[in-house]
Amino acid sequence: MTGFFTDSTLCIGCKACEVACKEWNDVPEDGLKFSGNSYDNTIALGHSTWRHVKFVEHEATIGAGGNAPRLMTWQFSSDVCKHCENAGCLESCPTGSIVRTEFGGVYVQPDICNGCGYCVVNCPFGVIDRRPTDGRAFKCTFCYDRQRAGEQPACAKACPTQSILFGDLEELQLVADARIAKLHANGMTDAKIYNPTDSSVGGVHAFFLVRGDAREYNLPANPVVPTVYLRDAWGAAAAGAAAIAAGALVVFALGGKKRMKNAERRT
Amino acid sequence: MSTYYDLPLLKPPVWTWEVPTYFFVGGAAGAAAALGAIAQVTGADQTLVRDARWIAAAGATLSAPLLVADLGRPERFLNMLRVFKLQSPMSVGAWTLTAFGSASSAAAFAELVQRRTNLPVRVVGDASAVVAAATGLVMATYTGVLLGATAIPVWNENVRLLPVHFGASALGSAVSLLELRGHRDRALNALGLGTAIFETLVAASLDAGDDRVNAPLTRGRSGTLVRLAGALSGPVPLALRLFGARKAAAIATLAGSLATRFAWVEAGKASARDPRVAL
Numbered sequence: 001m002t003g004f005f006t007d008s009t010l011c012i013g014c015k016a017c018e019v020a021c022k023e024w025n026d027v028p029e030d031g032l033k034f035s036g037n038s039y040d041n042t043i044a045l046g047h048s049t050w051r052h053v054k055f056v057e058h059e060a061t062i063g064a065g066g067n068a069p070r071l072m073t074w075q076f077s078s079d080v081c082k083h084c085e086n087a088g089c090l091e092s093c094p095t096g097s098i099v100r101t102e103f104g105g106v107y108v109q110p111d112i113c114n115g116c117g118y119c120v121v122n123c124p125f126g127v128i129d130r131r132p133t134d135g136r137a138f139k140c141t142f143c144y145d146r147q148r149a150g151e152q153p154a155c156a157k158a159c160p161t162q163s164i165l166f167g168d169l170e171e172l173q174l175v176a177d178a179r180i181a182k183l184h185a186n187g188m189t190d191a192k193i194y195n196p197t198d199s200s201v202g203g204v205h206a207f208f209l210v211r212g213d214a215r216e217y218n219l220p221a222n223p224v225v226p227t228v229y230l231r232d233a234w235g236a237a238a239a240g241a242a243a244i245a246a247g248a249l250v251v252f253a254l255g256g257k258k259r260m261k262n263a264e265r266r267t
Numbered sequence: 268m269s270t271y272y273d274l275p276l277l278k279p280p281v282w283t284w285e286v287p288t289y290f291f292v293g294g295a296a297g298a299a300a301a302l303g304a305i306a307q308v309t310g311a312d313q314t315l316v317r318d319a320r321w322i323a324a325a326g327a328t329l330s331a332p333l334l335v336a337d338l339g340r341p342e343r344f345l346n347m348l349r350v351f352k353l354q355s356p357m358s359v360g361a362w363t364l365t366a367f368g369s370a371s372s373a374a375a376f377a378e379l380v381q382r383r384t385n386l387p388v389r390v391v392g393d394a395s396a397v398v399a400a401a402t403g404l405v406m407a408t409y410t411g412v413l414l415g416a417t418a419i420p421v422w423n424e425n426v427r428l429l430p431v432h433f434g435a436s437a438l439g440s441a442v443s444l445l446e447l448r449g450h451r452d453r454a455l456n457a458l459g460l461g462t463a464i465f466e467t468l469v470a471a472s473l474d475a476g477d478d479r480v481n482a483p484l485t486r487g488r489s490g491t492l493v494r495l496a497g498a499l500s501g502p503v504p505l506a507l508r509l510f511g512a513r514k515a516a517a518i519a520t521l522a523g524s525l526a527t528r529f530a531w532v533e534a535g536k537a538s539a540r541d542p543r544v545a546l
Contacts, residue, residue, distance in 0.1 A: 037274070044275075088418060091352075094352065094360075094361055095346040097346070114338050114347070116337075117281040117339065121278070121418060121535070122417050123278065124418045124545075126278045126539075126545075129278050131339075134339070216270070218270070221546065224418070226416050226418050229416040229423050230354060230356070232415075234412055236408075236412075236428070236429070237405070239431060240407070240411070240434030240435070241404035244298060245301060247438070248306070248454075248458065249305050251453075253309045
């Protein structure tokens with residue numbers, strides 16, 4: 001099983017990953033506007049953005065870019081589809097278009113997707129979306145075609161600082177642990193791994209190293225795979241159905257008797 | 268609480284008007300099928316049973332094109348039947364609609380054939396009506412499951428309410444459609460009163476919520492729509508029924524039922540936009 005380890009302490013915010021991804025996968029242009037949010041004009045992952053470099057500005061912090069105490073510090077992190085262990089998009093897809101590949105990634109089969117949009121509301125990370133000009137849902141493919149050819153994904157290949165590492169998932173986790181230990185030893189104690197193994201998502205195949213609060217990088221503290229709501233939901237549906245049936249039975253049974261009595265009275 | 272420039276985390280639903288309209292049409296059709304079968308079993312008048320079967324069939328016939336039209340690739344609508352996934356409410360719904368559509372159409376046509384000819388189709392019709400009733404009960408409630416079992420906070424927060432709320436709304440619609448057809452059975456009025464009371468309680472409880480997750484139900488455009496839908500589904504038809512104005516109550520209930528579905532989809536869109544809840 002392969003994975004991504006994206007280390008934001010190595011990222012320089014060059015966006016080569018964004019460009020490489022779009023070039024390799026022929027992803028269309030999806031907006032050319034200035035957001036005003038630091039140098040992030042990509043804004044979010046979506047149907048036509050499968051790598052998104054985030055720019056987080058802070059007060060001056062030791063070792064976090066910006067050498068002068070008066071200047072703000074800058075952290076960069078390249079976001080991507082998390083390829084969840086328990087993926088909301090995969091579970092909810094009614095056509096069976098979204099599947100798990102042999103590499104462990106979550107993949108939308110573009111020849112099957114009919115654009116129902118249900119995956120869009122089932123991703124706790126807000127990754128997948130329907131492309132209006134096409135009709136189908138799109139997200140990071142984990143460069144399935146490249147992996148099958150024995151290559152690494154385009155973003156990992158293009159990354160100049162090896163902030164994006166690709167490889168065997170378990171090996172990457174060892175690399176990440178070693179990196180965290182080294183950073184903590186160097187005094188960067190706010191560095192942490194973001195891999196929500198304790199949540200219902202059950203861990204992700206694309207995990208991150210970030211500094212400080214992961215929510216500043218739009219990474220939710222407790223992502224939930226929406227299948228956890230199914231039991232309560234269907235239970236309520238059963239209760240509702242029972243109430244409709246019971247209610248109708250009662251009023252028609254009683255109403256019927258009244259009608260019979262009225263009919264008898266008239267004759 | 269820190270966010271990423273207060274940008275939304277989640278993606279909003281991409282559905283357009285066809286989807287909430289289908290929730291309304293399909294729900295009413297399903298409830299009508301259930302009503303008709305139960306009415307038949309308890310010996311209600313035959314025209315009521317007949318009309319209920321035709322409402323169910325008509326609703327089923329309208330439902331499919333509505334859903335197909337919303338698809339990003341409508342020509343691939345049959346892919347909905349490639350697999351059956353119990354863990355996907357939309358998959359369950361697609362198959363339920365297929366079964367319901369077939370059964371309700373068969374029930375309605377069999378009744379017509381039986382009435383106009385001497386062909387012995389009564390058993391076929393009645394058996395189809397039972398299947399239509401069973402799948403109809405799913406039709407009336409599963410759309411609440413569809414919304415509740417998602418990542419959208421205001422929807423999954425209300426996961427236990429939505430199937431029951433939509434089911435009651437569907438029942439109210441079925442009753443109203445039958446009353447607009449001219450039926451004045453006391454049983455229908457009782458059901459109409461019951462659903463109006465229930466919807467009044469739901470509206471009151473939604474209005475009382477003051478946590479951030481449920482804010483789309485009381486604030487902004489979605490909040491207005493929820494309140495309007497709640498009024499038209501609950502207190503308005505309740506009052507009208509108590510004053511004996513059944514036809515007006517029926518119209519209000521139908522408007523409220525349609526508005527309810529639109530209101531919840533709008534609330535979902537608003538909910539997806541709030542990063543502080545999702546993070």
